[in-house]
Amino acid sequence: MTVREMGTIPCRRRDLFLLSVCTLTIFIWLQLHHLNNHAVSGAATHWTQKSQTPIQSPTEAWQQDPNIEDERNKAANATLGFGRIIAVSTRTSHRRTSLSISADLTGLEISIPDQPAWTDADLANFKAKNKSMIKKGSALAWMGHLNALRWFMTQPYETAVIIEDDINWDIHLRTKQAPLLARGFHDLLEREMRTNGYIRPVKDKDHNRTTPWTPIPKPSTLELKSKAISSGPYQRTAFWPDSKYWEILHLGHCGDFYPADKLSHILHNTYPDPNMPSPTGLHIDTQRFLNPLGIPPRHRLIHQSLRPLCTFAYAVTKESARKILEQFSTEEENHGTAAYDVRILEACRDLGFKCWSANPELFHHLDDQASEIANVNGPKPAGIVARKEEFGVPDEPPPSAEDTARARARGTPNVACGIRTLVERLGASRNVREMVRLAGEMDGMCPITVDELDLMRGQIVEKGRSNLPVG
Incomplete structure (x- = not known):
């Protein structure tokens, strides 16, 4: 079964000229389109964009010589350099087609493991x-995440x-942003290993927002060995860093916010991303977080996680998935937990998981669609504001009606x-x-409206790339 039916082009064998024209037309048509197969393998559904070359494995996605600039910036493979992209989605979810x-x-x-019909x-x-x-x-949402992790372990x-099935991402995600x-x-x-010879962890003593995050002193040689903290020259052997350096990578969240004076206490790197929104195009809470940090426009942070909320999209390793399944397979006794993402936050904050966050995030949920959680639980009276206060994010006034309207229009x-x-x-x-294929290869291109689609077409034609379909 395919996502999109392919048309057929009639050819008359008796006319050699027409046959040649038809053959050439088919060849061009195939070059401009990638077939998407919707097949079932094991207990999961796979959506795959087929190309003329086999999809690379995660290690193959990183080039042999990472010192060559253009090779290091090459697009990720179909799973963004990871082993799999796994969606948490029920069989009846209306979001699957989109x-x-x-x-x-x-x-x-994207692979979608079958999710059981959960009983009372x-x-x-x-x-x-x-x-x-x-x-x-x-x-139910928590159990859905556990189901996806169990499938991954097989x-x-x-x-x-x-990923959750109601997330959105930029058209440049695979080609530029990842x-x-x-x-x-x-x-x-690499910078940290070159400077210190080990990856410095970070600790928040009592989780109170007035308490500074203090770097842990350099461990002894015995501690380095016992904790398997890597030492020696850093090597770029794969698209992503080796799993010994990380356990959870937060790619989609609703905020890993902290006061500006805490940035110097955590490992972080700032890098340009020309396909990010402009500062005024960011969510108002993200603007309020980034402005005091002095982060330049259209720059993103990768940093040690402090208090990441929401699990729209997150990368795991086999080891971290095993730990999550062992430690968080049920709600915590004698304490209770409001949601899965709160437990993951606690894993990063309290339990020593090696967590990192992309900030701002690369994935975010579609605000105009009610989540499966909200459909069952009903609206949350205090919204995310209460969650921010609970986990130590500085108080800010709620966004204005103008801010909210502007955000919905975006x-x-x-x-972006x-x-x-x-x-x-x-x-x-x-x-x-x-247009999406071509725009994904070019920074700053976004055919989000009909007018922008026509404008982008004109720009590409001017650059000599005029072999575009007309409709």
């Missing part, structure tokens, strides 16, 4: 017997990205050219498909 089309247009392969008994076994505080919708891959983040992560670790927060916004507004015609 997710499939968007993955196809941006060259991503499943919920009862999951919830804490004493002092439970989780609602049904949040519990696969022959070392890493995976877990390579920049991977390089920025490598640069950060589409998804912190995503969201593919799912584009599909919703323009569809997935032949013309749109080719």
Whole structure:
């Protein structure tokens, strides 16, 4: 079964000339389109953009000589340099079609493990017997993440990205943004290893926002060996840093915010991303977070996680997935937990998980669609504001009506050219498909409206790339 039906081009064998023309037409048509297969393998659904060359493995996606500038900036593979992209989605989710089309247009392969129809008994076994505080919708979402991680553990891959099915991402994600983040992560670790010979962890003593995050002193040789903290020359052997340096990489979240004076206490790197929104195009909370840090416009941070909220998209390793399944397979007894993302935050903050955050995030949920959690739980009275206060984010006034209206007009927060916004507004015609492919290779291009689509077409034609479809 394919996501998109292919048309056929009639040819008459009796006319050699017409046959030649037809053959040439088919060849050009195939060059301009990538076929997207929707196949079932094991217990998961896969959406794959096929190309003329086989999809590279994560190690093959990083070039043999990473010192060559253009090679280091080469696009990621169909799984963004990880082993798999795994979506948490129910069989009846109305978001699957949009997710499939968007993955196809941006060259991503997404696997969707079958999710059980959870029963009341499943919920009862999951919830804490004493002092439970989780609602049904949040519990179902948590169990969905665990199901995705269990499926990942059956696969022959070392890493995976877990995504929720209501997220959006930029059309430049695979071609531009993922390579920049991977390089920025490598640069950060290489600099730290060159300077100190080990990766310095960070600790927040009592999780009180008035208490500074204090770097842990350099461990002894014995501690280095016992904790397997890497030492020696840093090597870039794969697209992403080796899994010994990280356990959870937060790629999509609703904020890992902290006071500006804490930035110097954590490992971080700042790098340019020309396909980020302008400062005024960022979510108001993100603007308030970045402005005091002095981060230049259209620059992103990769840093040690402090208090990352939401699990829109996060990368895991086999080891971290195993730890999550062992430690967080049920709600915490005698304490309770409001949601899965809170437990992951606690893993990063309290339990020594090696967590890193891309800030601003590369994935964000579609604000105009109610989440599965909200559909079951109902609206959250205090929204994210209460969550921010609970986890130590400085108090700020809520966004104004003007800020809110401007954010809705932009589409998804912190995503400059969201593919799912584009599909919703323009569809997935032949013309749109080719424009997305070309725009993804060029910084700053975003055919998000019909006018911008026509403008971009004119710019590309002026640059001599005029072999574009007309509709």
